[in-house]
Amino acid sequence: MTQSDPTDQTLAAIASIFDQPETHREPEKTAFEEKPIAPEADGYSKIGPGPMAAIRFKWTVRRADNGDYYVDETIGERSTPVVSGPLAKDAAIRLVDDREREAWQRFEALKNEMAGRSAAANLVRKDSSEI
Numbered sequence: 001m002t003q004s005d006p007t008d009q010t011l012a013a014i015a016s017i018f019d020q021p022e023t024h025r026e027p028e029k030t031a032f033e034e035k036p037i038a039p040e041a042d043g044y045s046k047i048g049p050g051p052m053a054a055i056r057f058k059w060t061v062r063r064a065d066n067g068d069y070y071v072d073e074t075i076g077e078r079s080t081p082v083v084s085g086p087l088a089k090d091a092a093i094r095l096v097d098d099r100e101r102e103a104w105q106r107f108e109a110l111k112n113e114m115a116g117r118s119a120a121a122n123l124v125r126k127d128s129s130e131i
Contacts, residue, residue: 042069045061046058047100049107053077055076058074068085068087070087071092
């Protein structure tokens with residue numbers, strides 16, 4: 001039996017977490033609650049996907065004293081925000097929604113890639129054990 005790459009083992013372990021049967025569960029509650037779209041965009045926020053709050057993205061719209069809107073993008077709860085703006089109110093909300101959608105797409109792609117690598121690693125292990 002050949003020694004496998006530690007990265008493959010790690011990816012296989014992570015993928016096995018995602019391979020658990022899907023069960024219906026309530027959305028995860030976090031310290032950051034999403035605010036509904038309202039006429040006032042100040043405080044509108046979305047949270048990206050991820051298994052740990054410490055590495056999860058968050059986008060929040062805030063209104064400056066002069067009426068301009070800015071989007072603060074953070075990772076985890078204590079990071080320094082990356083600021084986009086000034087923006088119009090609708091553009092700020094759209095930016096938050098677009099960033100969240102893109103994050104979910106990247107997360108799903110990564111999850112699928114890890115599942116594919118896990119399946120390939122299982123095939124290699126099965127083939128090598130039959131030799």
